[in-house]
Amino acid sequence: MRRMLLIGLAIAVAPALLCAQAKTDLTLWTFQDLHAQYYTAMAEKWNAANPTEQINLKPEVLPYDDMHNKLLVALQSGVGAPDISDIEISKFANYLKGKIQLAPLNNLIDPVKDKFVQSRLDNYKKDGKYYGLDFHVGAEVIYYNTEILKAAGVDATKIVTWSDYIKAGQQVVAKTGKPMTTLEVSEHWSFYPLLNMAGSDVVDANGKASLSNPTNVKVLQLLYDMIYKYKIAIPTPGGFHHSEQYYGFMNDGGAASIWMPMWYMSRFTDYMTDLKGKILIRPMPVFDGSVNGIKSKFVSAGMGGTGTAVTLQSKNVELAKRFLFFAKGSKEGSLATWTVLGFDPIRWDTWTDPATRAPNKFTTYFSQNPDLFGMLLQVKDGFNTTNVGGIYPAVIDSVKHNVVFQVLSDKSKTPEKALKDADAELNK
């Protein structure tokens, strides 16, 4: 009898055991804890939808620099890479050198390519092959502190061009004594989006640095003028918009506005809680030729990003690719990037979905913006492309270390000189 019971038990347990064994392990590296949580949630959804192809996702969160360095060494040496890895956009070109160690994602992306914001796919493309998939568009927008604007008698919705912005800025300074905005002097988030919107770029078609083109000089001059001529801006406290010092400054009502990509919303909700309900998100002012002679048709820029890639060292390249696409490229996944992470999804066909209008922590915080996605649809076709290939990583480093600091902070070089020097150094 006992034996019978044992056999019965064995038969009952066997399928479960077999199932457990059939789960495929997939390792994933990221530098963002939020991303790891996101992938874990998506892995559960995947397992629910694919009972025959269960995966066991093992996300590992490493510090930003460590993760990129480890991945680079693992791919160079041929051992130790994970199945899937996040790669931040300003590092991506480093992984496209030589014999590329990442798997192309074309067979998954190509059939639904037209549903994506093109420029955001092209960032991770080389020779017609897509090696990474982004989370978001990163549309450049401007965040106004309406409390300060109100005190100065400025209506943010009337600010359309950069000359409007400067005029409004002078009014804010005169009435409140507070700066209209802050400009980064140790990172590139003030300069780079603006030059991109002005129709320019930092890397040319051959992958060489092209920082010193006339448009970039004019844009950098405009930033300089904002601080020292129009006196509407100050160098960012702490140097950049992700410093603890800046968060404190802005949270205390330090400046009337800041331009950053859409994904910066989560910095407001997490680090600047006192500004809840006071921030209005607006499209960027445009270049209509009225300041420094800069004229451009672009109304926004797709900034920043994380291209997630599958490495060729993976034992399950196809499965890893399909999971990655499910998590970030499917309509369901793309919607989740908004509801979970507060990103502007890379698939524009999600922007009209009712799920994007449902309340969440972002809609509560930004209560002045009932229709964020309506605004996104407005600017959808006004994006310039960005070239993030070739020596892009080194170019961005140089902008951060040298250019913006020399021009905007210690004023040791003119815009033209700083940009020319940087080009000469980079294109050696």
Add this chain to the structure above:
Amino acid sequence: MKNRSFHSSMKRAPYVFVAPFVVSFLVFYFYPIVNTVWMSFQEIVPGESRFIGGENYAKLFSEEFVKAVSNSFAYTALTILILIPVPIVLAILLNNGLKRLNTVYRALFFLPSLVSVVVAGTIFRLMFAGSSKAVINTVGHWFGLGPVDWVMGGSTAMFLLVLVAVWRWVGVNIVYFLSGLQNIPEELYEAAQIDGAGSLQKFLKITLPLLKPTIIFVTTISVFGGFAMFEESYIFWQGNSPNNSGLTIVGLIYQKGFQLGDFGISSAIGLVLMLIVFVVSMVQLNLFGFFKKEE
């Protein structure tokens, strides 16, 4: 028979004893060094590395390289200028005063060197933050000084780096000099006393000359330490200092190799660094008369 096996094992034993060292040296030092030389003439990309001759060396001499080298030289020179005289004076004071109190002070001076660089660097970074509410700027405010952006200001970078080095290493160097001082026979001072020498003369004619071996030793390790400095700068700026004001040679190796994936050029920088340290050490030892025959 017995005798022979004894003999052979006697012959083999030394090799067995040195084997761990030799093997680890060959695997962890010799091979990487040889490979670094080889890599410095290559363009290193996954799967397709190729020989490019002296191209890495030609590209090397850029503005940032010059900046990194000059920063490393300045850092090394400043740390030596401070970390030799100051610890000598402190060591002499500690050697003469009250014994019980001295033990306490010795421990206090030594304590910083036990703190991890990362922890210390982070604390310094926060203390010297540019905000008017940060510790140092608050103190400055009492004396009527405006807030200074110590970390991101550019011109104060070297000051911060040297300050951290002094805070960390004063205690260690005091220990070296104390042991040097304790080896100087008391009789020499007594004899000098009888001959009518003052304290300054005793210091110049007895203490300093007899401390020379210790000074040579401390200078040499300070040269190595100075040129190898990386962590402090990394903690302050994550390799992203304004105007490269905190960039060191090792920082540049890290930036080029690990952050930008160009291992060829970072190998070349590594070899140049080796050469620099070699030349500086030789010059320094020569100046001290280290190679002169004992007279």
